[in-house]
Amino acid sequence: MTDTLMWRIAGGSGDGIDSTSQNFAKALMRAGLHIFTHRHYPSRIRGGHTYVEVRAGEQPVRSRGDGFNFLLSLGDSFARNPSEDAYYGNEELKPLTEHLDELNEGGVIVYDTGLIDEEEVAQIGLEERAEENNWHVYPVDLRELAREHGREVMRNTAGIGITAALLDIDTTYFEGLITEAMSGETQEQNLEILQKAYDRGKEFDITHDLRVPEGEHDREMALLSGSNAIAYGALDEGCRFISGYPMTPWTDVFTIMSQNLPHFGGISEQVEDEIAAAALALGASHAGAKAMSGSSGGGFALMSEPLGLAEMTETPVVLVEAMRAGPSTGMPTKPEQADLEHVLYTSQGDSCRVVFAPANVREAYDQTRKAFELAYSYNLPAIVIYDQKIQGELRTVPVDFFDREPTSGMEGVLSEEELAEAAHDASGNFMRYRHDVEDGSNPRSIPGQKGGRHLVTGNESQEVGHISESPDNRKAQMDRRMRKLSSIREELDEMDATHQSYHGPSDAEHGILVWGSQQDTVFEAVDRLNARGESVKALGVSDLMPYPETEVTAFLESVEECLVVEMNASGQFRGLTQRELGRFGPKMTSLLKYDGEPFEPGEIVDGFESSLSGGAELSGNVRLEPAAGD
Amino acid sequence: MTAFTAIDTDEQAEKDDFTPGVEPQPTWCPGCGDFAVLKALKGAMPEVGRTPEETLLVTGIGCSGKLSSYFESYGYHAIHGRSLPVARAAKLTNPGLEVIAAGGDGDGYGIGGNHFMHTARENHDMTYIVFNNEIFGLTKGQTSPTSPKGHKSKTQPSGSAKDPVRPLTLSLASGASYIARTAATNPRQAQEIVKEAIEHDGFAHIDFLTQCPTWNKDAKEYVPYTDIQQDDEFDFDVTDRREAADMMYEAENRLYEGEVLTGRFYRDEDRLTYGEEKRKTGEMPADPLAERYFDEDAEWARTADELLGRHT
Numbered sequence: 033m034t035d036t037l038m039w040r041i042a043g044g045s046g047d048g049i050d051s052t053s054q055n056f057a058k059a060l061m062r063a064g065l066h067i068f069t070h071r072h073y074p075s076r077i078r079g080g081h082t083y084v085e086v087r088a089g090e091q092p093v094r095s096r097g098d099g100f101n102f103l104l105s106l107g108d109s110f111a112r113n114p115s116e117d118a119y120y121g122n123e124e125l126k127p128l129t130e131h132l133d134e135l136n137e138g139g140v141i142v143y144d145t146g147l148i149d150e151e152e153v154a155q156i157g158l159e160e161r162a163e164e165n166n167w168h169v170y171p172v173d174l175r176e177l178a179r180e181h182g183r184e185v186m187r188n189t190a191g192i193g194i195t196a197a198l199l200d201i202d203t204t205y206f207e208g209l210i211t212e213a214m215s216g217e218t219q220e221q222n223l224e225i226l227q228k229a230y231d232r233g234k235e236f237d238i239t240h241d242l243r244v245p246e247g248e249h250d251r252e253m254a255l256l257s258g259s260n261a262i263a264y265g266a267l268d269e270g271c272r273f274i275s276g277y278p279m280t281p282w283t284d285v286f287t288i289m290s291q292n293l294p295h296f297g298g299i300s301e302q303v304e305d306e307i308a309a310a311a312l313a314l315g316a317s318h319a320g321a322k323a324m325s326g327s328s329g330g331g332f333a334l335m336s337e338p339l340g341l342a343e344m345t346e347t348p349v350v351l352v353e354a355m356r357a358g359p360s361t362g363m364p365t366k367p368e369q370a371d372l373e374h375v376l377y378t379s380q381g382d383s384c385r386v387v388f389a390p391a392n393v394r395e396a397y398d399q400t401r402k403a404f405e406l407a408y409s410y411n412l413p414a415i416v417i418y419d420q421k422i423q424g425e426l427r428t429v430p431v432d433f434f435d436r437e438p439t440s441g442m443e444g445v446l447s448e449e450e451l452a453e454a455a456h457d458a459s460g461n462f463m464r465y466r467h468d469v470e471d472g473s474n475p476r477s478i479p480g481q482k483g484g485r486h487l488v489t490g491n492e493s494q495e496v497g498h499i500s501e502s503p504d505n506r507k508a509q510m511d512r513r514m515r516k517l518s519s520i521r522e523e524l525d526e527m528d529a530t531h532q533s534y535h536g537p538s539d540a541e542h543g544i545l546v547w548g549s550q551q552d553t554v555f556e557a558v559d560r561l562n563a564r565g566e567s568v569k570a571l572g573v574s575d576l577m578p579y580p581e582t583e584v585t586a587f588l589e590s591v592e593e594c595l596v597v598e599m600n601a602s603g604q605f606r607g608l609t610q611r612e613l614g615r616f617g618p619k620m621t622s623l624l625k626y627d628g629e630p631f632e633p634g635e636i637v638d639g640f641e642s643s644l645s646g647g648a649e650l651s652g653n654v655r656l657e658p659a660a661g662d
Numbered sequence: 663m664t665a666f667t668a669i670d671t672d673e674q675a676e677k678d679d680f681t682p683g684v685e686p687q688p689t690w691c692p693g694c695g696d697f698a699v700l701k702a703l704k705g706a707m708p709e710v711g712r713t714p715e716e717t718l719l720v721t722g723i724g725c726s727g728k729l730s731s732y733f734e735s736y737g738y739h740a741i742h743g744r745s746l747p748v749a750r751a752a753k754l755t756n757p758g759l760e761v762i763a764a765g766g767d768g769d770g771y772g773i774g775g776n777h778f779m780h781t782a783r784e785n786h787d788m789t790y791i792v793f794n795n796e797i798f799g800l801t802k803g804q805t806s807p808t809s810p811k812g813h814k815s816k817t818q819p820s821g822s823a824k825d826p827v828r829p830l831t832l833s834l835a836s837g838a839s840y841i842a843r844t845a846a847t848n849p850r851q852a853q854e855i856v857k858e859a860i861e862h863d864g865f866a867h868i869d870f871l872t873q874c875p876t877w878n879k880d881a882k883e884y885v886p887y888t889d890i891q892q893d894d895e896f897d898f899d900v901t902d903r904r905e906a907a908d909m910m911y912e913a914e915n916r917l918y919e920g921e922v923l924t925g926r927f928y929r930d931e932d933r934l935t936y937g938e939e940k941r942k943t944g945e946m947p948a949d950p951l952a953e954r955y956f957d958e959d960a961e962w963a964r965t966a967d968e969l970l971g972r973h974t
Contacts, residue, residue, distance in 0.1 A: 295963075307744060480736075486736070
């Protein structure tokens with residue numbers, strides 16, 4: 033018996049898989065369930081196997097779960113190679129064949145016989161496998177249903193109707209969404225297809241036990257992605273300028289901002305490359321706007337030099353980095369957490385930046401706001417690092433979570449009245465870079481302000497901004513800039529709610545450390561482990577620079593051993609932790625995954641048990657990297 | 663009510679106001695053409711009626727990049743090749759600023775060539791001065807994008823096998839709406855051209871020939887020069903793209919034959935600036951964005967009110 037539905041819709045890229053899954057997810061949210069979605073798509077415009085998984089439960093769902101239990105296979109209508117011995121296999125069939133290894137026992141399969149040839153299905157031995165695994169298979173001609181009552185492209189709607197019939201979902205929620213999103217003939221046809229498909233589904237002799245769980249929300253919920261949350265956090269914090277260049281998966285944030293900024297009275301610029309994108313954000317910020325830019329790995333590499341310029345000139349800016357599997361072009365649509373060191377250290381000279389890695393929608397919103405707040409009060413760059421997983425997954429969040437006040441105005445700048453009182457040199461230049469500020473941070477003036485003129489330069493500079501290579505000045509300026517990081521650490525440590533997340537019993541014997549997008553999957557694994565009698569707790573770290581030394585030290589001291597879970601091959605976060613804390617090397621074992629798929633909770637459970645006993649089997653494409661000294 | 667009272671003031675600045683009160687010792691060599699750019703710029707500013715505090719001078723890296731150190735205004739000494747993207751975003755954020763960008767030929771036509779092309783294409787209302795000395799000076803004499811074919815240097819010991827960049831032609835093809843070439847040896851024309859460029863509504867590009875007496879000794883001092891507007895040999899319509907293109911091609915060829923043709927090569931007064939184009943599409947706020955952060959009465963929309971409804 034499963035307490036959650038894990039419904040997977042699979043088809044060709046361009047078949048409307050994404051929008052259909054979003055509607056399905058939203059309908060279940062309205063029905064009172066908590067939602068989590070997981071997207072898998074290829075790097076091409078049309079065709080190629082794509083799927084979205086929607087997990088729905090009565091209780092909040094934290095991860096995609098292990099495997100799935102309902103497959104709606106639409107076939108790939110854009111397939112170019114409908115032959116089994118093609119280099120990439122039979123693409124038309126992939127939305128069915130590629131999923132069978134992950135379908136749980138007792139699972140349900142619906143496939144479109146209009147597109148997927150039943151003879152070929154027989155050839156792949158579906159019947160035998162179904163028998164072995166107790167799968168329940170319902171072949172149905174969705175294409176014909178769609179053609180008969182509307183157009184072929186509406187076979188997705190037919191698939192939803194069949195799903196509703198097989199799982200006992202009230203179709204009212206789907207009807208509501210169709211009515212809201214469509215009009216005229218399209219609306220009528222879709223409603224008709226939904227109903228006809230539902231009726232067709234009810235004609236089946238239903239042999240499976242799986243039904244949609246029941247739930248009820250005590251307050252209104254919203255369904256959002258991490259990209260939404262980053263963009264909305266930026267807008268609520270007063271960001272009104274974005275510059276960028278498209279690159280998966282960062283494009284999502286860029287698109288959301290670009291579509292909404294005109295309405296918020298802001299400016300969006302799509303420019304020639306990422307060097308320009310970052311440089312424009314600096315120019316806009318210097319001229320007095322809260323500005324952001326961003327990219328994914330390769331594009332962010334191009335931003336290295338402007339990033340260093342922001343550190344040296346103390347021009348505030350927020351950059352976001354949406355990681356994907358590297359190196360180089362890597363796997364453009366697959367998540368990985370291998371850009372951590374890149375983001376922490378890229379650009380020449382010592383790093384002086386803030387880096388946050390949110391774990392989910394809520395953290396993405398909060399930490400993006402905090403990134404702007406710190407960037408614009410301490411006048412330095414702040415980076416939000418996330419990945420393709422957070423970018424695309426939709427999660428339910430209470431609407432009142434977003435009931436916040438926007439930030440008006442800008443910290444870290446002086447008004448003309450304040451400038452009149454501020455220190456100037458004999459030339460009348462504003463002393464922008466004074467050595468003697470306690471927290472390291474000097475307020476700035478904005479071009480056009482009376483009494484604020486000064487030179488800003490990427491060279492080392494004197495207090496008034498002119499280029500200087502004096503050793504004493506150099507040391508004073510470096511010390512002052514680096515002092516901003518310790519001031520920020522103090523400020524973060526004094527916040528009411530820390531950015532770090534704790535899960536599990538505080539007196540647990542064992543620990544799991546995790547950062548960014550894998551946090552909530554780890555938390556789900558922790559629950560399962562404790563239910564099995566293990567004694568485990570987890571710490572999810574979001575502050576990567578300045579590093580939360582006190583919190584992580586206390587956590588590591590309190591456990592006997594610690595598993596560090598991350599999606600890369602070299603254990604970058606474990607390395608950072610050892611570097612920052614200077615000890616605990618022998619306590620930390622890495623559990624690594626870098627095959628382009630995020631961790632499933634079961635893989636973490638197995639990894640944990642294997643790291644303890646040394647004998648248990650690992651599952652999936654994961655690897656254990658022993659602790660230092662082992 | 664403005665938070666930027668230096669912009670559009672009634673104050674009249676003098677040439678000396680653009681000289682820093684505590685003047686840094688210039689790093690330029692004696693006889694360097696860069697002094698002429700500084701002089702022309704200082705001379706042009708009072709003529710266009712702008713003051714130091716409403717002017718943002720964004721510079722690149724190299725000897726030319728030091729211009730912002732010797733010119734009194736708001737200055738932003740950026741990184742190699744990236745002055746234009748910094749400058750154009752500042753202009754979008756606060757259109758009341760007088761925005762000037764400057765850098766060398768390596769900066770503008772080499773490492774920053776992509777930005778040059780796109781900033782010209784977008785026709786931002788700003789001025790771009792390229793110090794063209796046909797050499798990398800500060801790094802001590804390497805071949806630059808405008809070095810003539812065959813030019814020998816430490817990094818091209820057998821002579822450059824490349825044709826040089828054609829800065830004027832490139833500018834025209836990219837979309838600049840004011841294109842001129844002047845020379846350090848022609849201070850009167852230089853100041854006039856800088857003034858015109860600043861007054862021009864749109865992207866104004868000046869290819870400013872600045873001799874490098876240290877590293878480009880075999881290069882001419884850019885004398886004698888010919889002003890194409892003054893010489894009867896050159897009768898062309900500066901507003902006609904095709905005629906301008908021919909004139910540019912001629913001038914670029916003759917420079918390498920030792921003849922320095924300077925003057926105005928192209929002017930399009932009708933084309934809208936990027937800010938105007940963007941305002942037409944509704945993607946640029948009516949009031950300067952920079953003002954909003956200082957305006958206590960400004961309204962800040964909430965995503966909870968504006969955007970959350972689509973997710974429920």
